Amino acid sequence: MNFIPVNTPLITSQDAKCVFEIVKSGWISSSGKNIKLFENKLSKFVNRKYGCAVSNGTAALEIAVKSLGLKKNDEIIIPTFTIISTANSIIKNNLKPILVDSDLSTWNIKISDIEKKITKKTKALMIPHIYGFPCDMNEILRICKKHKIYLIEDAAEMIGQKYNNLPCGSFGDISTFSFYANKHITTGEGGMLFTNNSKLYKKFIAYRNLNFGIKNRFDHNEISWNYRLTNMQAALGLSQLKRINQIIKRKRYIGDYYHENLKNNKNIIIQPKEMVYAKNIYWVFGIILKKKSKNFREIIQKKLLKEGIETRRFFWPMHKQTIFKKMRIFKKQSYPNSEFMSQNGFYIPSGLNLSNKELNYITKTINKILK
Helix, strand or coil: CCCECCCCCCCCHHHHHHHHHHHHHCCCCCCCHHHHHHHHHHHHHCCCCEEEEECCHHHHHHHHHHHCCCCCCCEEEEECCCCHHHHHHHHCCCCEEEEECECCCCCCECHHHCHHHCCCCEEEEEEECCCCCCCCHHHHHHHHHHHCCEEEEECCCCCCCEECCEECCCCCCEEEEECECCCCCCCECCEEEEECCHHHHHHHHHHCECCCCCCCCCCCCCCCCECCCCHHHHHHHHHHHCCHHHHHHHHHHHHHHHHHHHCCCCCEECCCCECCCCECCCCCEEEEECCCCCCHHHHHHHHHHHCCECCEECCCCHHHCHHHHHHCCCCCCCCHHHHHHHHHEEEECCCCCCCHHHHHHHHHHHHHHCC
């Protein structure tokens, strides 16, 4: 069996043709009709009034935080088990991230711990949906309404996922997507913000484009970024959006195949196929090793790599990040669930290019190594 990477994007000949047509037209940068068309179509897809395309998902989070106009040292709650972009977007805006542990059943933020962390300085929750399942949004929305705080919904991994038949990306005061190469829709790099608030939308548009002046274009009244998406990227995104249902169907087939063939392995923990409010969309397929001995995960990963199967570690928690320790961002606290997952978890190949033959080989190899 040849080397099987964790993910390779599926770029069809039609995708390539759409991008090539844009290249030929000369409209290759951040001007061009495809950008607005992509924003409109995705906004409709997630049932939002406004969409603002940006250069990546991290950019979307930074703009989202800045657009709320919060004061220095105001607090935003996030899970510690997440991508560093969430904490970075808060810190870069001179605000304070407050951490919450994760739920072992969903791998998302532990909702029962959120209200324990709310103070007078808490102004928002930033809720990323992790790996396969959305957070329980009814509970999240209840907390936000009760405490009168904003909700930033990071749906980077959830394009096409639904919570109680409502699309992920439709819940936050601000919601965000990522179109990185391993997402269900890719533009290579890229991201988008969504909202129903016209004032926030106008801020998104300004902040992604250097906040150019109105009377004098080159007289800027706020610090912002050059976080634009290109017309070429939008063309690729539009092409992929046309087959989003096929993409989700294939991702679920891959995930369900793994689940069926690994569920009886007593040495690992995997996510369930469905919860009361959602079916697993399997952005990635994660495995947590039950055995906690030192370097065991690395030993297993090396064995799989020797068999041609690439794996990747889970997120490293925010309170364990070297840079944040140096900066003394977080108080010393224990987050046992997040620590357990991050120390013992990894994910296996689940890209759209994965063949059924490779699926069979991977599951047999895992069960052989972890028998």
